[in-house]
Amino acid sequence: MKEYYYNKNVLITGGLGFIGSSLANRLVELGANVTIIDNMEPLYGGNYFNIREIESKLKVIIADVRNTSVIQPLIEKSHCIFHLAAQISYIDSLNIPFEDLDLNSRATLNLLELCRKYNPEVRILFSSSRMVYGKVEKPIVTENCDTNPLSLYGIHKLTSEKYLLMYYKDFGIPSTILRITNPYGPRQQIKHSKYSLVGWFIRQAMENKVIKIYGEGRQLRDYIFIDDIIEAMLRVGASADAVGEVLNVGSGISTKFADMVKLVLECVKSGDMEFISWPKDYEKVETGDIAVDISKLQEVTLWKPDHSLEDGINLTYQYYKKNIHHYI
C-alpha cells in the first residue's frame, strides 16, 4: 500500500475536515501529491489546524466542491479522489433540505459527470453512512440489507451511492462506497453536538459539565476510531477487488450509548452524566440499535480495527487536552 500512493495525485474533497485531513496527513507521509479542496463553511468541520504539520507538503484550495471550473482541472489530473465534502449533520438535514440535497447528492452527480467527460479512469472513494439503512430489522447489518433512511441526510447519501454504482456499471468509473458507522477521534470539530457525540462528550467532561443522555442510553452504536478508518480507506483505495463495492466501515463491536459516556467520564476524570427523555425531533430519526457486519471489508482488504473504544477515547482526549482551543 505504501507504494501504491507514492507519487499519486490524490484529491480530497472536504479535505480540511475530520476524516479528510486525517487522510491527508497519512497520504503525505506515504509520498502522495495531495490536493485538498474545502469551502471552510464555518458550521462544518474544516479547520486549518488539522493540517498544520503538512501545510508545505500539499496544495490547499479554498473553494466549494460544487464549483465546476475549480474542480474540473483537479479531476483531470487526479489518480484518486476521496469524496468527503458533505453536509454532515443528519439532524440539520431537515432544516436545510435543499442545501443537503445540493451538497450530498447533486455535488456527487456533478463530480461524476466531470469524471465521465474528463477522467473516467479515476479511482473514487465515497464516504457514505450507516444512516442509509434507517431503522434496521436484522440484529447485524450487512451491506445488502434494505435501505430505508429516516433522514434527508441518509436519503441523499443513498442517492449518491446509486449514482456511483450506476456510473461504474454504465461507464466503468471505478468507485467504492464506504458506509461509515460512528467515527470519532482527533481533528473532529467539537463546536456543537450535531456531529460526533464522542468528541462532544469529551469536551463536556473536560469542561466539567453534566452529559445528558436521552432515554436510558441503551441503544447500541458502533464507534470507530479515526486511525482505523484511515487505514481501511487507504487499503480500499489500493484494492482492485473493492471496485464497484459497498463496504461497511466500523469497529465490528457494538457499545451501549451510556457505556461510551462512562468510558469518556472515566478517561477525562471530570464531568458527570444524567438521563433525560428523548426530544421529539430526535426520536423520529433515531435508528435503534446498530451492529454492523464488517467481514466484507476485512475479506477485501485484510484490514482489522486496531483500537479499542477505551484506547481511542484516551487518544482523542490526549489530543484535545493539548489542542482544544483550536476546536471550540
Add this chain to the structure above:
Amino acid sequence: MKEYYYNKNVLITGGLGFIGSSLANRLVELGANVTIIDNMEPLYGGNYFNIREIESKLKVIIADVRNTSVIQPLIEKSHCIFHLAAQISYIDSLNIPFEDLDLNSRATLNLLELCRKYNPEVRILFSSSRMVYGKVEKPIVTENCDTNPLSLYGIHKLTSEKYLLMYYKDFGIPSTILRITNPYGPRQQIKHSKYSLVGWFIRQAMENKVIKIYGEGRQLRDYIFIDDIIEAMLRVGASADAVGEVLNVGSGISTKFADMVKLVLECVKSGDMEFISWPKDYEKVETGDIAVDISKLQEVTLWKPDHSLEDGINLTYQYYKKNIHHYI
C-alpha cells in the same frame, strides 16, 4: 369510490400529460373539483387537446410545479394530490442530468416540504416507475426486490420514493408510490420515440413506415392500458390500506417486444418491421426481461386489469385515427 372523490379538491401535477389528463377526465366525471398544474414544456407530454371535453369543468394553471408561490396555495386546499409532473424519458435523463434531478427529485421534496408545513393530511399518489428496479435477477418483480436503477431517471424516481416514505414515517403525510410498468393508450404524446414505444409504433404503422426492433425483440415487457392504470390509481387514492405502501402497477402479463410490434402491425394493417442491432447508449440502460407481480395492488384494491394488449392497442389506434394531428 365514486363517492370518495365527489366534491373533493384534487390537484394533478403534470395534469395536461398522458396519465394526468386521463385522470382528470375520470375525476371530473366523478364530481371532483380538479385543478391541473402543468408547465406545457414543449418536449414533454402536455397537450390542451387532452382536456378539450372537460375544459369548462376544471381549473388549469400553466406553471412549473417547482414554483413554490404557485403551488403552496393549491396544496393548502387540496384533499388529494396526484404528483405526476416529471421528466419522463429515461434515455434523456443522462443528457440533462441536473434537470432530471431537479424535476424528478427536488420538485417532490419541495412539494413534501410544503405539505408538511401547510397541509400534512393531504393524500398523495406518486407515479414512480419500474425503472427503479434496474436489471432484475428474479423472474418476477415484487415491491421488495432490490432497487439498482441503471439510469438517472430511475435513481431520481427512487429518491422521490424515499422522500415520500420518510415524510410518511416521520410526519404522517399519507402517500402511496405506484411503480408503473409500460403505460400506453390515448392522449400519450407521439412526437418522438422517447416515451411509450407502443404509441410511437402505432404512429409509424399508420404512416406506413418500417418499425425498427433492436436485437431480436425478445425482451419481455409488461404493457398496461391507460384506463386500467386510471382505475387502479383512483382505487388506491381511496384506500386507507394503501397509505405508506409501494405498489407495482402493471397488467401482470409479460409480452415479447416483437410480439407487441406484431399486434400493432396487425391492428393498423400497414407498416412493416425490421430487426437491427442495439445502439450503444440503449444497451447500457436496457433492463432485460421484466415481469411484475401485481398481487399486492390487487389485494389492496380488488382491482384487476380489464384490457388485453390487443384490445388496448386497438382502442389506442382508433383514438389516433381520429385525432393524430393533435399529437404529432
